[in-house]
Amino acid sequence: MHTGPLFSNRAIIVLSVRTLLKLGVYFLSGGGTGWRRRSWVTEKREVLDRAMLSLSCADPWPEGSVGLEEEVVTAAAQAEERDSGSIHSGDNISSGCSSLVNLDDSLTSLQWLQEFSILGANVPQQVHHQPHLFGHQPLCSDAPASPLAGDPASIGMPLTPGKPTAAAYSRMQPLPGIVAHGHCPDEVDYKTNAHIKPPYSYATLICMAMQASKKSKITLSCIYKWITDNFCYYRHADPTWQNSIRHNLSLNKCFIKVPRQKDEPGKGGFWKIDPQYAERLLSGAYKKRRMPPVQINPALQNRLRVNLQPQSRGPCNLTGGQIGLCINPESQRLLQEFEEATGADQNWDPHLAEGTMLGSWPVVRGRGGLKRKQSVGSRNSAIKAPRRSSSPLLSVDEHKEIGPLKGDFDWDALLDSALSGELSLEGGEPLSPIMKEEDLTVRGTHICPVEAPAGTADIHVLVETQRSNDVSDFDEETFLATAFLESPWPEEEEQGRNDFLCSSTVNLDQLFDLGDSLSGDPSTRIDTLL
DNA sequence: CCCTGTTTAGCGTCAC
DNA sequence: GTGACGCTAAACAGGG
Numbered sequence: 411m412h413t414g415p416l417f418s419n420r421a422i423i424v425l426s427v428r429t430l431l432k433l434g435v436y437f438l439s440g441g442g443t444g445w446r447r448r449s450w451v452t453e454k455r456e457v458l459d460r461a462m463l464s465l466s467c468a469d470p471w472p473e474g475s476v477g478l479e480e481e482v483v484t485a486a487a488q489a490e491e492r493d494s495g496s497i498h499s500g501d502n503i504s505s506g507c508s509s510l511v512n513l514d515d516s517l518t519s520l521q522w523l524q525e526f527s528i529l530g531a532n533v534p535q536q537v538h539h540q541p542h543l544f545g546h547q548p549l550c551s552d553a554p555a556s557p558l559a560g561d562p563a564s565i566g567m568p569l570t571p572g573k574p575t576a577a578a579y580s581r582m583q584p585l586p587g588i589v590a591h592g593h594c595p596d597e598v599d600y601k602t603n604a605h606i607k608p609p610y611s612y613a614t615l616i617c618m619a620m621q622a623s624k625k626s627k628i629t630l631s632c633i634y635k636w637i638t639d640n641f642c643y644y645r646h647a648d649p650t651w652q653n654s655i656r657h658n659l660s661l662n663k664c665f666i667k668v669p670r671q672k673d674e675p676g677k678g679g680f681w682k683i684d685p686q687y688a689e690r691l692l693s694g695a696y697k698k699r700r701m702p703p704v705q706i707n708p709a710l711q712n713r714l715r716v717n718l719q720p721q722s723r724g725p726c727n728l729t730g731g732q733i734g735l736c737i738n739p740e741s742q743r744l745l746q747e748f749e750e751a752t753g754a755d756q757n758w759d760p761h762l763a764e765g766t767m768l769g770s771w772p773v774v775r776g777r778g779g780l781k782r783k784q785s786v787g788s789r790n791s792a793i794k795a796p797r798r799s800s801s802p803l804l805s806v807d808e809h810k811e812i813g814p815l816k817g818d819f820d821w822d823a824l825l826d827s828a829l830s831g832e833l834s835l836e837g838g839e840p841l842s843p844i845m846k847e848e849d850l851t852v853r854g855t856h857i858c859p860v861e862a863p864a865g866t867a868d869i870h871v872l873v874e875t876q877r878s879n880d881v882s883d884f885d886e887e888t889f890l891a892t893a894f895l896e897s898p899w900p901e902e903e904e905q906g907r908n909d910f911l912c913s914s915t916v917n918l919d920q921l922f923d924l925g926d927s928l929s930g931d932p933s934t935r936i937d938t939l940l
Numbered sequence: 941c942c943c944t945g946t947t948t949a950g951c952g953t954c955a956c
Numbered sequence: 957g958t959g960a961c962g963c964t965a966a967a968c969a970g971g972g
Contacts, residue, residue: 660946
């Protein structure tokens with residue numbers, strides 16, 4: 411038995427999430443039905459919510475702010491993924507699922523040319539039918555042909571106007587039940603997610619920017635602008651990605667430099683897609699390899715590290731980096747006993763998870779450069795002030811040029827223009843995405859707070875499926891997290907549980923007892939929940 | 941000085 | 957194992 415603090419606070423919360431999910435499975439395996447499990451898991455949501463609230467800390471990140479909640483879910487998702495084999499499919503889990511995300515290899519290819527869409531500010535504008543190029547049909551037969559996985563109409567969720575979504579369909583089969591609801595199988599909201607690096611190659615990003623431009627040619631700064639506007643990751647990332655963009659433009663035969671005319675003001679030349687390679691691009695010949703599970707923005711990571719410095723050291727024995735959430739020894743004991751009994755943390759190391767959350771960027775990234783030049787690592791790129799999209803990247807004329815850029819594509823025009831060497835796009839709202847809501851996509855989980863019915867504090871979780879055959883296990887487990895966070899908390903029971911985690915001490919006895927208490931009359935509970 | 945553009949180098953991943 | 961591809965990093969030069 412351990413004595414004293416077993417895990418960091420965040421690890422406790424992650425472990426708790428994980429444990430709760432496991433408990434949900436055990437309830438189910440004990441004869442419960444899908445909805446029963448869901449109802450129980452759903453009700454655990456508030457426990458987590460309150461735990462997260464107790465961990466609240468100042469969030470200095472103005473755009474796409476990073477909260478501990480995200481961190482928790484990030485690590486939880488990773489932990490769940492590592493241990494995904496313990497959950498088996500069999501439930502009809504679709505009823506409560508708003509959307510599932512399939513982030514498979516298709517997303518990493520140039521298939522974005524067929525599938526990519528960024529929701530503009532005007533949501534109804536997205537609803538109209540968009541023809542698919544090359545006769546490809548969306549996997550969701552009853553979903554709009556437009557690749558609008560983020561379309562609120564298709565996923566059944568409210569979407570704040572202006573909330574962009576980069577979505578791609580997957581080649582993999584969608585989960586049963588999801589399609590039946592007309593939900594697209596996947597959604598990755600890279601536009602508001604500063605945590606996960608988009609799985610698009612730089613060449614793809616450049617192409618996207620070019621396609622999104624009205625012009626047949628585009629400046630480098632416009633490419634930067636489009637990328638930062640449409641991929642939140644790059645807004646906060648070390649600006650070295652721009653070097654890669656330039657490198658790609660110069661090296662990739664697909665891109666042709668168009669020198670600026672002498673009478674044209676501005677700096678630098680223009681770039682366009684070589685028609686000779688346009689078809690190859692469109693056919694998806696260029697792929698980006700699979701991304702690491704989670705690429706945490708180092709800049710965000712650094713800020714998180716700062717934010718999570720101990721703020722107070724009360725009666726709890728907090729170690730460095732921990733914040734004011736205390737787990738009483740009894741709860742720790744119970745937690746560990748539970749984990750030991752269930753074997754739930756066979757492959758899960760809270761410290762590892764914590765490291766993943768905060769300190770593993772170089773490890774996760776695993777690029778050669780870091781190994782090659784350790785001294786370069788001391789550059790501490792995370793410390794560099796990230797370039798903001800609002801920075802004066804663009805000259806006046808370039809601002810005018812970037813104005814008509816948008817993220818919604820006319821695919822017919824795209825095909826015609828790309829193959830003919832002309833890029834065009836019909837007009838639309840300007841590129842100036844405003845992040846109005848916190849959003850997060852972690853491998854397997856996309857979280858975007860949405861407006862919830864009165865009396866609820868709802869967090870909308872979209873679940874991304876894994877790409878291969880293990881999808882069912884992962885989906886099951888991830889959906890569990892989805893349901894856990896998704897359903898509203900019954901108001902009539904709100905009162906009685908206010909004391910669970912509103913203080914800085916988490917009593918896991920109560921937490922577990924809650925699960926037992928919920929094994930009662932489920933029929934009444936499901937009515938309340940649904 | 942900063943941005944742009946080119947080039948080189950090394951490494952990782954993946955398909956074959 | 958090998959090659960293709962992609963990414964990162966860096967050096968360097970030229971222009972505004």
